[in-house]
Amino acid sequence: MTKLCDFRTEKIREAGATSQAAHEQWKAAKAARIHIKGLLEQMAPGRVRCMYCLDNQGTDIDHFEPKARTPLRTFCWDNHVLACSYCNSNVKRDLFPCDPATGACLLIDPTVDDPADHLKLLLKSGELKWRTSKGRRSIEVFGLNRPMLRQGRADACGVFISEIVRWHDQVRLGKVEAATRTAVRLRQSGFPDVLRTLEGVAGTPLASVLEDRYFPEALAAWVAIPNCQRVIPSMRAGHTVTLSAGS
Numbered sequence: 001m002t003k004l005c006d007f008r009t010e011k012i013r014e015a016g017a018t019s020q021a022a023h024e025q026w027k028a029a030k031a032a033r034i035h036i037k038g039l040l041e042q043m044a045p046g047r048v049r050c051m052y053c054l055d056n057q058g059t060d061i062d063h064f065e066p067k068a069r070t071p072l073r074t075f076c077w078d079n080h081v082l083a084c085s086y087c088n089s090n091v092k093r094d095l096f097p098c099d100p101a102t103g104a105c106l107l108i109d110p111t112v113d114d115p116a117d118h119l120k121l122l123l124k125s126g127e128l129k130w131r132t133s134k135g136r137r138s139i140e141v142f143g144l145n146r147p148m149l150r151q152g153r154a155d156a157c158g159v160f161i162s163e164i165v166r167w168h169d170q171v172r173l174g175k176v177e178a179a180t181r182t183a184v185r186l187r188q189s190g191f192p193d194v195l196r197t198l199e200g201v202a203g204t205p206l207a208s209v210l211e212d213r214y215f216p217e218a219l220a221a222w223v224a225i226p227n228c229q230r231v232i233p234s235m236r237a238g239h240t241v242t243l244s245a246g247s
């Protein structure tokens with residue numbers, strides 16, 4: 001596949017490295033597109049979620065740095081992001097703001113950056129606040145505070161709290177398979193950023209003010225064991241129960 005991508009890049013170069021050449025080669029490279037999309041789907045969060053909004057299904061290959069801007073990066077692996085059609089075609093489009101002084105991109109690159117370094121999620125409202133200029137421009141360009149996403153994050157927060165409490169009950173009762181199913185459901189849900197933020201409040205006063213009075217204890221148990229032991233039913237199931245029960 002690397003050779004095929006190199007071949008296509010060479011074709012773009014031979015045609016003058018124009019935006020049109022990049023577009024034509026990308027459109028013609030069906031095999032490469034299928035392969036790239038398959039790899040991106042394996043890396044996407046949850047049930048193949050969009051890497052920008054973390055909500056909708058990822059259906060499109062987006063060129064993080066637009067083809068029109070850098071035609072020779074059309075087939076670069078690290079320039080491909082799995083996005084939903086809405087984020088790709090209606091929101092980000094060909095936007096790619098850069099720092100005028102340094103030339104550095106002012107968008108969070110999901111393949112490189114940790115969004116938590118640039119954004120802070122308010123659990124109750126679902127709103128994202130920016131920590132850095134990169135976070136600020138990303139909220140604008142990706143439309144990360146559009147009402148559907150804010151409401152979706154707030155709703156997801158309530159669901160995650162209930163599901164973590166349910167998981168903890170199942171673990172304490174020794175219902176290993178049920179607990180594993182709950183854990184899988186949690187891991188495959190949209191808005192993994194909400195779950196990650198919730199995990200970050202474990203052991204802090206904020207865990208106590210969230211709706212469910214059983215949540216702080218359940219959350220402490222949830223974060224105390226490695227991810228893989230929460231979701232793989234066959235992995236030392238009995239041992240996992242002992243570890244997870246926390247008592």
Ligand SMILES: [Zn+2]
Pocket residue numbers: 050051052053054055056083084085086087088
């Ligand atoms: Zn999206």
